Structures are given as structure tokens and as C-alpha cells.
Amino acid sequence: MKKYYLLFLLIFTCVGLSIVYALIVLDRNDGLKLVINTLPEDANITINDKPGKRGSNPLPPGKYTIRVSKDGFSSNTEIVELKTEQKKLNVSLTPTSAEAKEWAKKNNEKYMEFEKISGYELQKEGEELANNNPIVKFLPFRMPDYDIEYRMSEDDKVIVDVYAGNSGFRNIAINTIKSWGIDPGDYQINFINYNNPLSEGLGGE
Numbered sequence: 087m088k089k090y091y092l093l094f095l096l097i098f099t100c101v102g103l104s105i106v107y108a109l110i111v112l113d114r115n116d117g118l119k120l121v122i123n124t125l126p127e128d129a130n131i132t133i134n135d136k137p138g139k140r141g142s143n144p145l146p147p148g149k150y151t152i153r154v155s156k157d158g159f160s161s162n163t164e165i166v167e168l169k170t171e172q173k174k175l176n177v178s179l180t181p182t183s184a185e186a187k188e189w190a191k192k193n194n195e196k197y198m199e200f201e202k203i204s205g206y207e208l209q210k211e212g213e214e215l216a217n218n219n220p221i222v223k224f225l226p227f228r229m230p231d232y233d234i235e236y237r238m239s240e241d242d243k244v245i246v247d248v249y250a251g252n253s254g255f256r257n258i259a260i261n262t263i264k265s266w267g268i269d270p271g272d273y274q275i276n277f278i279n280y281n282n283p284l285s286e287g288l289g290g291e
Contacts, residue, residue, distance in 0.1 A: 118168045119144050122152065125178040125200045126189070129156040154179060158186030169242070176204040219244040221268045231255045234262065239274075246275045 120143045122131055131138035132153045133145070147168050152175060155161035159179035166173060178200050181190040190197065216223045219236075222244060227234040232250035239245050246263075250256040256277055263270050 118147060118170075119172045120150065120152075120166060120168060121172065121174045122154075123174070123176045123200075123203075124154050125196060126156055126159070126193075129154050129159070129177070129179060152177075156186075158183035158189075174207060176200065176207065178204075215244075219273075221246065221263065221266070221273060224266050224268075227262065232259045234259055244273060246270075246273045247278055248275060249278050 120133070122138060122140055122143060124131065124140055127140060129140075131140065133143060133150050135151075135153075138152065145168055147170075149165060149167045152164045152166055153161060154163075154177045156179055159181050162177050162179060164175060164177065166175060178197060181187040222236055225234055225236045225246075232248065232255040235247045235249070236244050237247065248256060248259045250259055260270055260275075
């Protein structure tokens with residue numbers, strides 16, 4: 087009896103380990119997801135010209151062209167790059183035909199709720215960006231003699247652009263950044279049409 091019990095325990099353990107391994111492999115394969123929400127809900131979705139779906143789309147890292155379309159509505163094309171984390175894409179289509187406009191009119195509350203959710207998610211993304219890069223809370227910053235703006239690099243890093251007419255205003259711009267409690271050396275700073283007078287560590291042009 088004890089022999090059969092040990093055999094059963096061994097089989098149960100092997101099956102359990104197999105399930106855990108399968109879940110780990112599945113999780114690795116589905117590690118990156120593109121979550122797509124559309125309005126109308128039954129809009130057609132393609133990802134790199136292949137069928138996609140509303141909701142979660144497991145994808146490997148890379149750039150993707152997402153096209154959302156439906157008869158009677160204008161189509162929408164977005165370029166999304168997946169790198170290390172899940173991304174969400176909210177797409178609402180504009181009605182063009184009389185029938186589609188009537189549908190949109192009857193579903194006005196859906197459009198309002200959709201835009202509300204989209205705005206909230208954009209706000210969350212902005213807050214996350216500001217938490218990781220405090221300087222963006224102050225930008226764009228525009229004065230009569232100089233401007234300080236930012237843009238995102240291809241690898242999702244903040245690049246600061248300083249527009250100023252002379253070296254005096256460029257220095258004022260840097261001092262302005264310091265007055266915000268920001269170390270200019272933490273960012274790549276470009277002085278537009280001017281050689282960066284700061285250290286090479288700033289990565290300016």
C-alpha cells in the first residue's frame with residue numbers, strides 16, 4: 087500500500103511541475119501585451135496587416151501598425167512600439183455615413199464614457215512620465231527671450247531643447263532649470279543652433 091502511495095505522490099508531483107513549467111512558458115510568451123479598445127466595439131482590427139482583436143493581444147517586442155476600421159466610419163492607423171511593458175490603445179472612429187452618424191447619436195453616452203476613460207489613461211501616463219522625469223512638470227516653459235521644451239527620444243528618454251538667442255539667455259535657461267530643483271546633468275540638453283557650453287555629460291549638440 088505504501089508503495090502505491092509513493093508512486094501516486096511521484097506522479098502527482100511530476101504533473102504539478104509540468105503545469106507550473108507550462109504556465110511559466112506561457113507567461114514568458116505573453117509577457118508583452120497590446121490592449122486595444124475601440125468604439126464601435128465591433129470595429130475591424132489589424133496588426134501589421136494580420137487580424138487583431140479588441141482586448142489583449144500578446145505580442146513580442148517591436149513596432150506595430152494598428153489599423154481600426156468599420157464600414158460607415160473613418161479608419162484610424164496608429165504606430166505602436168512595444169518594448170518592456172504592456173501598452174493600451176484606445177481608438178474611437180468618426181462616423182461618416184448617415185447610418186453611422188445615427189448610430190453615434192444613439193450611442194452618444196458611449197462616446198462620452200470612452201473619451202473620459204481615454205483621457206484618464208493619458209493623464210496616468212503623463213503622471214508616470216513626470217514622476218520618472220520631474221523636469222516635464224515645468225515644460226514647456228516659454229519666455230520672451232528663451233524657450234525650454236522637451237521631446238521623447240526613440241528609446242523613450244526625455245530630451246530637453248533650449249531655444250535662446252545668445253549665450254546669456256542660454257545660461258539663464260540653465261539657471262531656470264536649476265531653480266526648479268533639477269540637475270541639468272540628469273538630462274540630454276540640446277541648445278538649438280548652438281554648441282552646448284556645458285560638459286559633454288549633458289549630451290548636447
